[in-house]
Amino acid sequence: MVLEKWFRSILLLVGIFTNALGAFVGVNIGTDVSNMPSASDVVAMLKANQITHIRLYDANNHILEALSNSGIEVIVGLTNEEVLGIGESPSAAAAWVNENVASYMPSTNITAIAVGSEVLTSIPNAAPVLVTAMNYLHKALVASNLNYQVKVSTPQSMDIIPKPFPPSTATFNSSWNSTLYQVLQFLKNTNSYYMLNAYPYYGYTNGNGIFPIDYALFQPLASVKQIVDPNTLFQYNSMFDAMVDATYYSIDALNFSGIPVVVTEAGWPWLGGANEPDATIENAETFNSNLIRRVLNDSGPPSQPNTPINTYIYELFNEDKRTGPVSEKNWGIFFTNESAVYPLSLSSSNRITGNSSVVxxxxxxxxxxxxxxxxxxxxxxxxxxxxxxxxxxxxxxxxxxxxxxxxxxxxxxxxxxxxxxxxxxxxxxxxxxxxxxxxxxxxxxxxxxxxTGGGITPTPAFGPVSPEGGSMKLPVSELQSLIAATFLALILL
Incomplete structure (x- = not known):
């Protein structure tokens, strides 16, 4: 009983500490890559670029091992091919959790399991067992005493919201209402979050010119003064915010609230074919730079201003083995030789330090x-x-x-x-x-x-620097709160 209370107190502290650090930008790591660097080199690269949150599309054992003691937070993926099997067998779910999660913790900081990738639109035949698979995985985490540390969710695309604008009238595709109601009930019951894949690139290129490209790139709008939801009068300065809000309103339409949205994929391709003129290095740099600044403002969309939009950029490397158009192979922000595809500021602002003359x-x-x-x-x-x-x-x-x-x-x-x-x-x-x-x-x-007098400390774009990567400063008030919580936890033992 004493150990259980100690464990719960530590988890409480972890939650307080994480919340004090504000919003973060993470990165997806796909592995359909020629000449993929070794797992240890990938982790060293993540540390060097202060990337503290990543999402894997599977449970890559080499990367999970290399992440040991790094402090980097990891979402591990259950592949679409695995969803059916897990959804039909609680023992298979328990074996998967033991092999791909429990065996790496606590040295590897796994925080969530992403069940499939856009299951409803990519493998709709698995929809009947999607929530069953999520429940089986959660029960396996409970059995391993990991359910407080590891959340279970399932990433879905914007395609399940047929009319995302205006956001206030957005609803999920009614054909998926039964499954989505069950998904949302699961997320609510387990205190998890909704995983959204939101791509303004596709919203713009498939939008038949309805919205200007500046709107997709977080740029000031020149052709129109503002884009406003006529029902709420909320102003939307970016398609990204409108997509996130459309998701919140769709969740609300099924009578759920208090479920935060985390964007598990967002990005812009930097190279495309002849029929993909907007996939350029300039647009990719503009989008991702502005995305980082937007997320690190630590605010939510107009309907949820106090809920930050934690986001994972798609993606670390170009997945050149992927099929499809040229753009499908060119979303990476780094080449496999670890050089950047384009300059991308890793801090929330271009702060000037040292002896520079500051204006x-x-x-x-x-x-x-x-x-x-x-x-x-x-x-x-x-x-x-x-x-x-x-x-x-x-x-x-x-x-x-x-x-x-x-x-x-x-x-x-x-x-x-x-x-x-x-x-x-x-x-x-x-x-x-x-x-x-x-x-x-x-x-x-x-x-x-x-x-440390209470001012705002610079925050790396991809999350706060872990203790291993350097000192991590908190404003005094937050540090005092953390100390108080620690003292309280010790009293409760």
Whole structure:
């Protein structure tokens, strides 16, 4: 009994610690790759690039072994070919969990099992046993005392939502309602999450020109002023947000709530055939760079603003062995020689460190307050500035003035976007300065004055640095909470 209470207390601490670190961007690793690097080289590469969350499409034993003691969080995959067998046999599920999960834990940090990949649209004949397979796997985890650490879910594509826009009227394809109701009931009962594969690339290329490409790439819209859901009046600045919200509304239509959506696949191909003109290296770099910035804003879509959209980029390497069009083989962000396909910032902003001369973007003194408010709204909306620090209770909220809040938002946008043409203007309400505007525990993006005094610590795009990869700093308030939780856990033993 004492050991059980200790185990539960540790799990509580893990949950508190993980939540304190905010949203993350992970990476999918497919293995239909010629000249695939060794598992140990792959893991070394993940560490070097501060990638702390990955998804595997199977339970690759070499990679799982190499991940031992790395701290990297792993979603292991049950392949589509395995779903039928597992769904027909609880003993087969128990054997699979013992072989592919329990035998690697706790040294390998497995956090979830993805049951198949887009089962409803790719192998619909397995739909009748999908939830049965999920239940069998969960029961096997319970038997191994791993159900608190390892969640079970099943990734589905946007194809099961026939009309995703406007999001507020989106519903799942009614032919799958019975199965999806069971899936959602399972996720709710086990405190798991909905796995969504969301591809604005396909939303755009298959959309017959309904939406501009800038909307798919998280870029400011030039051809139309804004895209608004006419029922809720929510403004959608990206197709990605609209897809995630369409999923939340579809879940709600089946009378479920409180089930978070995690995007298990999102990306953009960097090379395509003659009939795939939008699969370019420029578009891929733009999409993934903006995706990282969007996710690390630590906010949700308009209908769920306080639920971050944790996301896994598709994918680490080009899977050149895949069949299909040219684009199918060219989604990777790295070549197998470990060089990057295109520059991809691994941090939430292009912070300047060392002895560089830092230029900040701030609101002009006596600027028109209405224009400042417009600029602030744009920066925190379409501009995708990280405006968490100026929310009530956060370190940059006071002084609670539009000028102060605009300065913080303007600067965050400028530091992130100036390398790709972003300017410090905002209808003439902004100006640059070499004077660091940071004060107290409010630390501006770009400042070298990063302390533990409550400011915001830079976060790698793919998740916080694990202890093995370097020190991991938390704001004092969060650190105090963690210490308090640890003390409480010890008392409960």
């Amino acid at each position: 900040f973007c701030v609101a002009k003194d006596n600027a028109d307050s209405d224009k400042l408010q417009e600029g602030l709204n744009w920066a925190c909306g379409q501009g995708h500035a990280n405006c968490n620090a100026i929310q009530a209770g956060q370190p940059c909220y006071n002084p609670d003035t539009v000028e102060s809040h605009a300065s913080y938002a303007y600067n965050d946008y400028y530091q992130n976007m100036r390398s790709v043409g972003g300017t410090c203007d905002f209808q003439g309400t902004a100006t640059t300065t070499t004077n660091d505007p940071s004060y107290g525990s409010c630390i501006y993006t770009g400042s070298s004055n990063l302390t």
